[in-house]
Every structure is written in structure tokens, then in C-alpha cells.
Amino acid sequence: MILNVSLNHKLNVTLLLAFLSWLIPVTSQSAPVSVTLGTLAPEGTSYHRMLLELREKWRKAPGGGVNLRIYAGGKMGGEAKMVSQMRLGALDAALLTAAGLSEIEPAVSGLQNIPMMFHSLEELDYVSEKLRPMLTKRMEKAGFVALFWGDTGWVRFFSKEPMRTPEDLKATKMFTWAGNPAFTEMLKSGGLQPVPLETADIVPMLDTGLINCVSLPPFVALAGQVYTRAPHMLEINWAPLTGGFVIRKKVWDKIPAAAKEDLLKAAHEAGQSNKAQGRSEGDKAVAAMKEKGLTVHQLTPEMQKEWRKASEWYYPRIRGKLIEEEMFAEVERLLNEFRAAKQPAGQ
Secondary structure, eight states: OHHHHHHHHHHHHHHHHHHHHHHSOOOOOOOOEEEEEEEOSOTTSHHHHHHHHHHHHHHTSSTTOEEEEEEOTTTTOOHHHHHHHHHHTSOOEEEEEHHHHHHHOGGGGGGTSSTTOOSSHHHHHHHHHHHHHHHHHHHHHTTEEEEEEEEEEEOEEEESSOOOSHHHHHTSOEEEETTOHHHHHHHHHTTOOEEEEOGGGHHHHHHHTSOOEEEEOHHHHHHTTGGGTSOEEEOOOOOEEEEEEEEEHHHHHHSOHHHHHHHHHHHHHHHHHHHHHHHHHHHHHHHHHHHTTOEEEOOOHHHHHHHHHHHHTTHHHHBTTTBOHHHHHHHHHHHHHHHHHHSOTTO
């Protein structure tokens, strides 16, 4: 009798569980992983829109997706601060320029911090492609996964007064990125007057007169209204503004394996699209600013030579000091390789 009651009880429990499982669908979806991301990219720019589109794709990834929370326009501080916050675990990911990425892996600065080293964006593409595997591996060793690399084209000089020659540049009080005192001292050694600031301080300091010259991509000058304070632009290929999207490896490792292929694909597509948009956006930004009063100063061939000579003066002071010897040499080697392949036969 006792045995029959026990069996009946077990049977009833089994039937109840089966009935509940029929009423409540079982799903393999897990709760989405939440990722906080910081960037200096202003809201409304193509870079911000790219992140919003990426957020939607990541949300739909398998295994529950990823909830990407975006803090744009420097809300999380400057790039050095964002890297510090990632190391502390207070921020998970960031879209950074080479200035921020070099806080993680100094070799990245070889793609940006050698003035007038690259003669064309085609050269930049070639060198970047060749160096990417090495830089990605170094990033991972430092605890970060690089999801894509890219650039925004050339930075230009925006100044309050017309500026055409290297001597004109020496007379300005020039914005430079905060957090790199060695770079600031190197600029001073060449007779420049750099003023280290966070990007959020550019417009206020232009207003106060603490600075009167800024090197920025045109789309940033337009979005931040820099050109209304510094209405003269020197059209010089001073340096590309390179960067990338990185995430802490500890956070990446928490994301379900089923989702990673989709996330990487979406990130790669976003990076490729955004690089093309960013480069074309620079030209459009210059045209828009010209309509609103920006004066663009072109360089003659003689002035180009003068700027190149002034830039090359810094190379021995950068090589092996601000950029490791091996990285500087590899950039030079790859550029020579690319230029030799482009040279017409017999020349």
C-alpha cells in the first residue's frame, strides 16, 4: 500500500512537470552579455551611426546576443582615461584613435605619429594591412581583442590666422593630445609650442586663446564647430588619423561562442564601411565649411618640400624613442616595398 502511494506520487509529479513544460516553452537563448563602449566620436557623425547600426546587429546575434551600450562624444573622458577604465574593468570596449590604442600597445603609433611619412592613403592601406596581424597579436597579449582597424583619412591644420609654412606653425599655440609628455617635449625641441589638452577642451581653449591651432580631421572640425573659431585650414597630408575598435579579452571570452562569428563579421563590415565613409566625409566636411566661411590654403610644390624637410627633422627624435626602432624600420621597409612595386619599369 505504501509502495503504491509512493509510485502514484512520483507519477503525479512527473505528469505535472510534463504539463508545465508544455505550457512554458523552453528556449536555448541566454541572457545577453552587456558591453559598455566609449568613444570620442561626436553623436550624429558617421562613426556614431556606425556604432548604432553595429549595436542592432550585435543584439540579434545567436545565443542571446550582445547589448552594446554606447557613450559617445567623450562622455567617458579622453582616450587615455578610457584605456585606464578598461584596465580597471569600469569600461568594456572603446573605439579609439592611435593615440588611445598606443596606450595599450605603443607600436600602433607607427601608423600615425610620423609626420608626412605616408604620401597617400593607398600607402597607408598597404602598410596597415601588413602590420595588422602583428598588432592584433600584441593587443591580445595585453588583454584586448581588436575587432577592426581603420582610419579617417588625413588630419588638417585649423588655425585662427593664416598658416602656410613650418615657421608659421612655430608661431602658433598648437593643441596636442594629453597624456603623452614625451611627444609634447619632442615637439618643443623642434621649436613648436604644443599645449596638451583633452579633445573636449579644444573649443573652450580656442575661445580663451590658450590655443590657436588644432590638427584634426575635417569632419571633427565641422561637427565640433572648430572651424568657426579657427577659420583657416592648411591642406596638408600631415598624418592619417588611424584607430580601431577594441574590447577587453575577459569580456570577449564571456560572449557565447555561437555569437562570436556573427559579431566579428558585423564588426569587420562596420570597419570597412566606416573607413570609406570617413574618408569621403572629410572632403564633404571641407566643402560644407568653405560654404560657411572656412578659408582653405593650398601648398605649392616648393612649400610641400619645405614641410617635408621640417617633418623629417623629427624622424631621428621619434625613431627608437617615441616609436620603437623595429616598428619605425618596418614602416619604412614596407613603404619602400610598396613604392618600388609602383615604380614604372626601368626607373
